[in-house]
Amino acid sequence: MNAYLISIGDELLIGQTINTNASFIADKLADINVNVTKIAAIGDSESSVLAEFEHGLEQNDIVIVTGGLGPTHDDITRTCVVKFFETELVENEEVLENIKDVFAKKNRELTDVNKAQALVPAIAKPIKNYQGTAPGMWIEKDKKIFIVLPGVPYEMKCMMNEFVLSKISERIPDRDKIIKRYNIQTTGIPESYLYEKLGDLDELLEGAKLAFLPSLVGVKLRITVEVNDEETAKNKILEIEQKIRTKVGRFIFGRDDDTLEGIVGKLLKERDLKISTAESCTGGFIAHTLTNVSGSSSYFERGVVCYSNASKVEILRVDEDILVELGSVSREVAMQMAEGVKSTSGSDIGIAVTGIMGPTGATTDKPVGLVYIGYCDDKVCTGMKFNFGNDRLLNKQRTTWAALNMVRKQLLGIALDE
Amino acid sequence: MNAYLISIGDELLIGQTINTNASFIADKLADINVNVTKIAAIGDSESSVLAEFEHGLEQNDIVIVTGGLGPTHDDITRTCVVKFFETELVENEEVLENIKDVFAKKNRELTDVNKAQALVPAIAKPIKNYQGTAPGMWIEKDKKIFIVLPGVPYEMKCMMNEFVLSKISERIPDRDKIIKRYNIQTTGIPESYLYEKLGDLDELLEGAKLAFLPSLVGVKLRITVEVNDEETAKNKILEIEQKIRTKVGRFIFGRDDDTLEGIVGKLLKERDLKISTAESCTGGFIAHTLTNVSGSSSYFERGVVCYSNASKVEILRVDEDILVELGSVSREVAMQMAEGVKSTSGSDIGIAVTGIMGPTGATTDKPVGLVYIGYCDDKVCTGMKFNFGNDRLLNKQRTTWAALNMVRKQLLGIALDE
Structure with a gap:
């Protein structure tokens, strides 16, 4: 499956905000074997947004939009969704309850501006916002998936983790080969030394792929295998991990999302x-x-x-x-x-x-x-x-x-x- | 003048690299009043790259491309430039000298792969790389400017600062209006409350623009004015800031990059x-x-x-x-x-x-x-x-x-x- 990411916000086009949302989403999609074909960042302009929606849906199975869902005048994404899908806004009970909850918890008074965030395009299933008030949107039409998420990073991340990723996974058709990724986390050794210590990579990997992902804490080694079944994938990864451990074991502190x-x-x-x-x-x-x-x-x-x-x-x-x-x-x-x-x-x-x-x-x-x-x-x-x-x-x-x-x-x- | 930014590299599409290059360039262009209309990140595929070149030049005065200029097999930007502009590669003496210098300084042997980086598309003026070996490219055709820069952030930044920005500034026609931006930083008040407290925005802004940029620490208010001269811009911003301070002054802790x-x-x-x-x-x-x-x-x-x-x-x-x-x-x-x-x-x-x-x-x-x-x-x-x-x-x-x-x-x- 192919995906197209659209990030909306003038702040991206004047360099005030770095587009970390797109890289977060791209990283998560890679994990479930969804192929991102392009990331587009555009401003808060209706014509750009509508053109980008059109363009994104043309050759991709999934479009994920972030940003422009806030309660103020420069947040136009919801209006654009209504126009693009020729639908209308309907008040959603669950969303309204969530907004009320958020405000009650903070002992704050609910304003009309906030209440208006419970209006959801009729075509969309709202995605619950555990961290704020603006709901996300899940739209399916003509076998394509169109997802809208808030631009606030922690709200977006929560929706991705709690709902979007598993929902997309359900929609991915069965394929002949399965792709499995596995991460080994190292610390205390620079990338180039690690590379040298691992020696001949072809011999080590026997057809699997290995990526070196350096960060401040250390270098993550991502092993990717593409084989016929889960069992073979598991064994192949285990075998490679064993070989790597023999060579650089004392630098390895964990796997996958371990900290x-x-x-x-x-x-x-x-x-x-x-x-x-x-x-x-x-x-x-x-x-x-x-x-x-x-x-x-x-x-x-x-x-x-x-x-x-x-x-x-x-x-x-x-x-x-x-x-x-x-x-x-x-x-x-x-x-x-x-x-x-x-x-x-x-x-x-x-x-x-x-x-x-x-x-x-x-x-x-x-x-x-x-x-x-x-x-x-x-x-x-x-x-x-x-x-x-x-x-x-x-x-x-x-x-x-x-x-x-x-x-x-x-x-x-x-x-x-x- | 409008600009379109293209970032090339598979690492962007799997979320391994955050696109900080685009935000750096966008920020610098905003300073010289060049308006970025879109930022596109695409993979190392010839067809995507050529399509994006075409698309970028359609409605913009300037296209700035970063990435894919390295010496290895997956670096295809230069080849795409040759195809797109129907030109050919020519060895450039100055570039070759620069590459030799870089290697001499590091006491490293020059390989054929590195020498090949001195080949520059005939249509392009090479941009000197003070930090590495791959030259940038400056191309002017049909009154449009097409710039190619390395993806390595410090090489790109150096070229932007040393050459690209001043060169673009020369090309900007005298304009009637100048654009100035100013940020006011607030904390301790949610976006929706701030919005309500500010009241009638048209009255407050009198033609200027205001954006609400929420983050964990608070909401940044970005004022943008477009007027005839620096003096008017300064006064206009000051006047709006004063009005905002009257309404929400106690929530304001700083301006621009203050923390x-x-x-x-x-x-x-x-x-x-x-x-x-x-x-x-x-x-x-x-x-x-x-x-x-x-x-x-x-x-x-x-x-x-x-x-x-x-x-x-x-x-x-x-x-x-x-x-x-x-x-x-x-x-x-x-x-x-x-x-x-x-x-x-x-x-x-x-x-x-x-x-x-x-x-x-x-x-x-x-x-x-x-x-x-x-x-x-x-x-x-x-x-x-x-x-x-x-x-x-x-x-x-x-x-x-x-x-x-x-x-x-x-x-x-x-x-x-x-």
């Missing part, structure tokens, strides 16, 4: 261990990442963000002389911070980071990007040195993944190496 | 105040957000992430009896946490949050999304109640924006209201 913080959380939970964090340069991002996992309160005891030297001494009992002698960005201080947060919190593990995130703060011997990570548990207290880049935000994120990976390796007994 | 954390930081710095954070449910995200600002160490003293009740009592001196009586998610505990972090850190301001982020943790009287934010300084200690949604990550972010907005309002003497 590093989720995997670390799972290990801590299984072993009934509590962790606490002491952060300087990451400013709370490690604690934030660990607590993104629901249920993390069972293993995350506390975190401290010690920006000032005073707080490092007071809360973490870092030796003042060491701070003066070696500076706060040093291996010794990282280890003392980890030990300090472990003992003061009574946790099993303390993890700590200190570094220079930039753009300012560098000295002759301590460049921007220099980071020390300390790790302490009941048996080990150790520190590692890293050199990241020049970008403040990326440095915070990279430091966080390195710290979590250090915890993962320690829990699994994998040797640390710089 | 809420940046504005709060600026206020703290100006007043020489130090802030500390005590977070339960946000797990460090407030501290992280505050410390995303370079130089935040001058006003951010420390942060604590107190997930456990024990840590709330030990670090923040929250009253144990109150914790038992009212529960950790309560206004009183939020205020005690704020007071605790303020006094233990010796900061001027303490801000604290406690809540239920979900999906688990709700009780009959405390639903997912319930959050209390506490604020204390030397004069005031207060707490506010919020009801956010069901999504854990979004709740952490919303709580963070609400907390920062509370600090902003307190610093500016704007009344808090729930």
Whole structure:
């Protein structure tokens, strides 16, 4: 099946908004073997929108439109749907109830503008908006599927995950070959090194495909096999995964949608261990990442963000002389911070980071990007040195993944190496 | 002048790459008043590329193509240019010299594949690549401009900045009108309320345009004016901003690219105040957000992430009896946490949050999304109640924006209201 994506909004055409919606949808469609033929971004103009609807439906089975569903004057998508499909707006009871619920929960008064969002084109089945008020639309006509989703990313994503993807999957006709994708997630190794370590790819893959998808946390390896049946696909993927594990096993932390913080959380939970964090340069991002996992309160005891030297001494009992002698960005201080947060919190593990995130703060011997990570548990207290880049935000994120990976390796007994 | 942007690459259609190139170019073109009518992303297929070239040139003065200029088998843009313009490839001396330079600098051997990048369509003027080997192309035909740039973002950006933008500017006919854009950033008010509060938009705008751009932090209002000269544009925007400020001034935190954390930081710095954070449910995200600002160490003293009740009592001196009586998610505990972090850190301001982020943790009287934010300084200690949604990550972010907005309002003497 072919799909055509249309993103509506002037903000896209003046570069104010990056079209992350289209890439999210394209990624999800690739997972269910729907082939995106084109992504078009157009402005809030009725003639452009109508022309694009026409164009999209011409040679594709599915059209997915995002944006222009809000309650204000520049939101014209719904009106365009009504014109294009020659239908009319009808108030939908369920949608109205949902809007009322959203407002009741927030203790806010319902306005006429909001009520009007319950008007849905008669031809469309509304898609429930769990995160907001504008419903999505599912339209089927002449064997084609036409889907309209809000432009607000989290509303759109929720509708895709909760409704659209499974509904499209139902409509995909049976095919001779099945395509299966499988992701292996690595961290702590650059793409080019991973590539070299894997060696001869033809030999490794025997007809399957492999993509390297680098991100901040690491490189995802996507294996794609196209075979006759589920069983063969499963075995083939298992076989390739085994070969990859033999070569780069210690860099692999998970599969598919696993997150590093989720995997670390799972290990801590299984072993009934509590962790606490002491952060300087990451400013709370490690604690934030660990607590993104629901249920993390069972293993995350506390975190401290010690920006000032005073707080490092007071809360973490870092030796003042060491701070003066070696500076706060040093291996010794990282280890003392980890030990300090472990003992003061009574946790099993303390993890700590200190570094220079930039753009300012560098000295002759301590460049921007220099980071020390300390790790302490009941048996080990150790520190590692890293050199990241020049970008403040990326440095915070990279430091966080390195710290979590250090915890993962320690829990699994994998040797640390710089 | 109208422009049409074409981004070429399979990676865009499977969601592996987000099309940041198009938004960069669109943003730059908006600055020189070139109007982008559409952005199309297509795959590495000759027929799609040729069709898109045709389509783009039909109704636009300028077509800008990015991607598919690399040296490997799936890079087909140059071949498509040759076919489309019925021209031929000619080796270009300057380009060849540039390629040789690049390789000499990296101490790498020049291969035939790289040498072949010096072949340029006869109809095109090559655009120098200061960052890599593939030249860009500038083609003028039938009063239309056709530009091809590499897909590698920093190579493309360099060509845009060094050559393309000034060259296009030369070609723009003197026009009667100029277009100016200006953004006003609001927070703490939903789009529909903002819309209603602004009242009659025609009266407010008198011919200017206004767009509502909602995000998690708030709603951005984009004013666009099209008038005869810079002076008139400036006055017109100022006049509209004044009218908007009269109606919704207390929700406005900044303009254009301002961030809420940046504005709060600026206020703290100006007043020489130090802030500390005590977070339960946000797990460090407030501290992280505050410390995303370079130089935040001058006003951010420390942060604590107190997930456990024990840590709330030990670090923040929250009253144990109150914790038992009212529960950790309560206004009183939020205020005690704020007071605790303020006094233990010796900061001027303490801000604290406690809540239920979900999906688990709700009780009959405390639903997912319930959050209390506490604020204390030397004069005031207060707490506010919020009801956010069901999504854990979004709740952490919303709580963070609400907390920062509370600090902003307190610093500016704007009344808090729930």
